[in-house]
Amino acid sequence: MSRPVIGITCYIEPATFTVWEMPTALLPYGYVDHVARAGGQPVILPPVGDPAALAGRLDGLILAGGGDVDPARYGQAPHERTGHVRGFRDDAEFGLAHAALERGIPLLGVCRGLQVLNVALGGSLRQHLPDEVGHSGHAPAPGRFGRMPVRLTPGSQIAKILDTETADVAHYHHQAADRLGAGLTVTAHAEDGTVEAVELEGHPFALAVQWHPEADDECPLFEELVRRSRP
Numbered sequence: 001m002s003r004p005v006i007g008i009t010c011y012i013e014p015a016t017f018t019v020w021e022m023p024t025a026l027l028p029y030g031y032v033d034h035v036a037r038a039g040g041q042p043v044i045l046p047p048v049g050d051p052a053a054l055a056g057r058l059d060g061l062i063l064a065g066g067g068d069v070d071p072a073r074y075g076q077a078p079h080e081r082t083g084h085v086r087g088f089r090d091d092a093e094f095g096l097a098h099a100a101l102e103r104g105i106p107l108l109g110v111c112r113g114l115q116v117l118n119v120a121l122g123g124s125l126r127q128h129l130p131d132e133v134g135h136s137g138h139a140p141a142p143g144r145f146g147r148m149p150v151r152l153t154p155g156s157q158i159a160k161i162l163d164t165e166t167a168d169v170a171h172y173h174h175q176a177a178d179r180l181g182a183g184l185t186v187t188a189h190a191e192d193g194t195v196e197a198v199e200l201e202g203h204p205f206a207l208a209v210q211w212h213p214e215a216d217d218e219c220p221l222f223e224e225l226v227r228r229s230r231p
Contacts, residue, residue: 109208121181
């Protein structure tokens with residue numbers, strides 16, 4: 001059986017590797033590893049050119065984590081802690097999200113990916129959670145995941161995929177969905193009320209989580225995406 005082609009968005013950031021230090025198109029290896037282990041063929045999609053034009057060649061799409069979405073896209077001025085905004089990445093990923101939705105391509109959003117999906121559908125974001133929830137548990141320290149439980153909506157796709165109604169997951173985010181985009185339903189919350197998963201009604205498979213499933217050893221969400229993406 002041929003492997004379904006799973007496009008994964010990526011960063012362009014300065015990076016150091018072997019003897020080099022230069023701008024680099026990069027992605028945490030957990031994404032590609034989990035896709036390959038699930039039986040998919042990962043293809044990294046840099047935010048250059050017109051990646052949305054490739055949507056017809058993809059069987060599935062992952063909108064990966066990254067920096068903050070430009071608040072101008074949802075009609076707000078930037079909070080002082082909003083950062084790592086990359087307009088070229090926003091342009092590429094909003095185009096990809098719309099193309100995947102229009103074509104019915106299975107889509108999984110991860111962290112920033114949830115935020116891109118929400119804003120692409122007309123939603124908005126909470127720009128700095130510690131100001132609102134009173135703690136930094138969603139991003140406890142630079143470069144370190146926090147573990148926090150989330151409550152999944154009984155009967156939702158994600159509850160069925162994870163086969164539970166509570167899950168202890170890896171968090172690293174300081175923003176989250178506020179006003180929901182058109183057609184989205186919240187299907188997981190943190191204990192402090194933060195939106196942690198959304199699903200899109202009327203789409204074969206469009207699901208996004210605010211946490212980082214690629215950080216865990218097993219990843220049922222990636223397995224389900226690959227299963228749904230088989231031609």
